Amino acid sequence: MGFTAPKGWDKESETLFIHDSGTRIEKRAYREKEGWFIIPVDLDQEVVGYDPTPEGRDKAFQDFAEGKIKTARKPKKAAEPEGPPKPKRGRKPKERLPAEEGEEGAEPGVPPPAEAEGEEAADKDKEDKEDKDEDEDEDEGDEA
Numbered sequence: 277m278g279f280t281a282p283k284g285w286d287k288e289s290e291t292l293f294i295h296d297s298g299t300r301i302e303k304r305a306y307r308e309k310e311g312w313f314i315i316p317v318d319l320d321q322e323v324v325g326y327d328p329t330p331e332g333r334d335k336a337f338q339d340f341a342e343g344k345i346k347t348a349r350k351p352k353k354a355a356e357p358e359g360p361p362k363p364k365r366g367r368k369p370k371e372r373l374p375a376e377e378g379e380e381g382a383e384p385g386v387p388p389p390a391e392a393e394g395e396e397a398a399d400k401d402k403e404d405k406e407d408k409d410e411d412e413d414e415d416e417g418d419e420a
Contacts, residue, residue, distance in 0.1 A: 279330070282337055293337075299345070301336045303328060312336045314345050 281287045284296045291303040298317035306313050312326040312333045324345060326332035339345055 279333070282341065285337075295340070299340070301333070301340070303333070314340060316345065 279287075281293050285293045285301075286295075287293055293301045295301075300315040301312060302315060303312050304310075306323060306325060309325060311328040312335075314324045314326075314336050316323070324336070324339070326336045
């Protein structure tokens with residue numbers, strides 16, 4: 277009682293068959309009408325409907341096999357060009373200096389950002405000032 281799809285057709289479900297060309301035969305409602313429909317790949321082509329019976333499905337497959345329904349073939353792959361590959365268009369990336377070894381957080385081959393150098397200098401100045409303030413605090417404790 278089960279229906280087997282003809283050669284070149286894949287059975288996706290009981291109501292959907294897909295041809296190697298991409299054309300579909302599907303049982304569905306289309307324009308307020310229930311039935312089997314041949315749905316071509318090319319959307320400019322007309323959808324053709326058949327009765328919603330097993331006979332309607334068989335007639336859809338028969339009409340397709342007889343060539344009554346035009347189908348678009350899958351496009352062929354373009355031939356590979358011969359010769360060396362063409363250079364890519366666009367701007368070349370900026371060349372970066374490699375990072376010095378021993379720097380924290382530095383990735384090899386990537387220079388540290390300019391802002392980080394300024395922050396490190398500011399942090400060092402802040403630490404020096406704190407050390408100086410601590411020394412002055414210790415001196416004041418000696419005087420008392």
